[in-house]
Amino acid sequence: MLKFKTLTAVAALGLSTAASAQVVLATSTWVPPTHLLSMSQASWCADVAKATQDRVKCNILPKPVSPPAGTFDAIRDGQADLSFSVHGYTPGRYVMTGLAEFPFLGDSAVATSVAYERVYRKHLAQFNEHKGLKVLTVFTHGPGIIFNNKKPVKSLADLEGIKFRVGGGFVNEIGKAIGANMTLRPASQAYEMLSSGVMDGNWFPDESVVSFKLEKLTKHRTALPGGAYNTSFAFVMNEATWNKISKADQDAIEKLSGEAAARRFGMAWDDVDAKSRDVQKQNGVTFDNADAKLVADYKAKTAPLEADWVKKAEEKGLKSAAAVLSEFRAEIAKVK
Numbered sequence: 001m002l003k004f005k006t007l008t009a010v011a012a013l014g015l016s017t018a019a020s021a022q023v024v025l026a027t028s029t030w031v032p033p034t035h036l037l038s039m040s041q042a043s044w045c046a047d048v049a050k051a052t053q054d055r056v057k058c059n060i061l062p063k064p065v066s067p068p069a070g071t072f073d074a075i076r077d078g079q080a081d082l083s084f085s086v087h088g089y090t091p092g093r094y095v096m097t098g099l100a101e102f103p104f105l106g107d108s109a110v111a112t113s114v115a116y117e118r119v120y121r122k123h124l125a126q127f128n129e130h131k132g133l134k135v136l137t138v139f140t141h142g143p144g145i146i147f148n149n150k151k152p153v154k155s156l157a158d159l160e161g162i163k164f165r166v167g168g169g170f171v172n173e174i175g176k177a178i179g180a181n182m183t184l185r186p187a188s189q190a191y192e193m194l195s196s197g198v199m200d201g202n203w204f205p206d207e208s209v210v211s212f213k214l215e216k217l218t219k220h221r222t223a224l225p226g227g228a229y230n231t232s233f234a235f236v237m238n239e240a241t242w243n244k245i246s247k248a249d250q251d252a253i254e255k256l257s258g259e260a261a262a263r264r265f266g267m268a269w270d271d272v273d274a275k276s277r278d279v280q281k282q283n284g285v286t287f288d289n290a291d292a293k294l295v296a297d298y299k300a301k302t303a304p305l306e307a308d309w310v311k312k313a314e315e316k317g318l319k320s321a322a323a324v325l326s327e328f329r330a331e332i333a334k335v336k
Contacts, residue, residue: 023056023245025237028080030064030071030188035211036268037084041235044261045082051252056245058082068186072236076132081241087232088169089186095316096124097232098309099328100140101170103302104226106332109205109273112230113139113266115331117259123324127316134242136235136253137261141205142273143227144171147214148201149194152288153222156297165190165199170305171229175203177301190214203229206280207272215276215283224290224298235261 027045029038045058064083066074071085087094088101099119106112120138146153148162159180166172168184175182185193187208193199194217201218202208209215222228235257245253281287290298306325313321 109269110266111335113262117262136257144229
């Protein structure tokens with residue numbers, strides 16, 4: 001009888017320990033803690049802790065574990081457990097995610113992000129371009145804008161003589177197609193490059209002007225309907241760490257990920273985009289909206305890029321890639 005009680009007590013202790021066991025996610029960010037990406041990640045972490053009764057918690061690290069371009073590899077290799085990054089920071093590595101980087105996609109980060117997440121799960125995730133990572137969500141920033149401190153850009157010819165910093169991905173190909181001078185560098189280097197005169201401008205969403213304190217270094221803003229370009233992001237967890245989490249807690253985390261997380265990031269981006277436009281106006285930035293000729297010229301120059309993506313995606317196995325791109329645009333129009 002004593003032996004039975006002892007075994008029962010040990011079993012109960014084991015159950016208690018399992019119930020209170022924690023998975024602590026070492027969480028990295030390469031933008032300041034006040035940036036919407038860091039804040040959205042932190043708010044997701046807080047909701048995860050609440051949903052799992054603190055069985056899964058984040059430890060936000062004081063410094064990034066990698067430069068932006070190495071973040072996905074750093075998470076895969078276990079240098080940290082959780083972060084986000086930009087697919088275009090490693091050109092040529094990701095093919096399927098190019099779907100979300102074309103011009104004229106949409107004017108809301110919520111719409112493009114939620115639609116992207118839906119199409120990614122349905123058509124693109126199966127190609128496992130994020131091997132070793134649990135993709136919690138994919139998302140985009142708001143519509144890409146052309147910023148510079150030299151002159152208004154009202155035609156493609158006006159791009160001549162302006163040196164732009166860009167983040168990589170399809171925006172590089174767009175630059176080549178329209179004849180712009182572009183240099184690939186992470187967003188975190190934008191202030192240094194602009195303030196030193198190494199670059200004259202940036203292709204950025206509105207948000208980045210205030211996030212990287214560029215409002216006094218920027219004079220001109222040119223917007224195209226639906227964006228001059230967009231950028232594909234992924235929010236990821238180390239796959240081995242994900243597998244350590246109990247099924248019940250994985251289910252709780254899944255409810256906060258996917259479309260819900262895409263909407264979280266998108267809402268934050270739309271909010272800061274709007275605030276940034278106000279700050280830009282207060283600092284005398286000139287606002288130009290592309291006229292019909294600039295839009296037509298831009299479309300004509302960049303249309304072959306879509307055909308090129310369709311070809312590459314189909315070579316990797318995506319059937320009817322053009323139809324998937326059309327479905328993506330239709331989904332963007334549906335999102336509320």
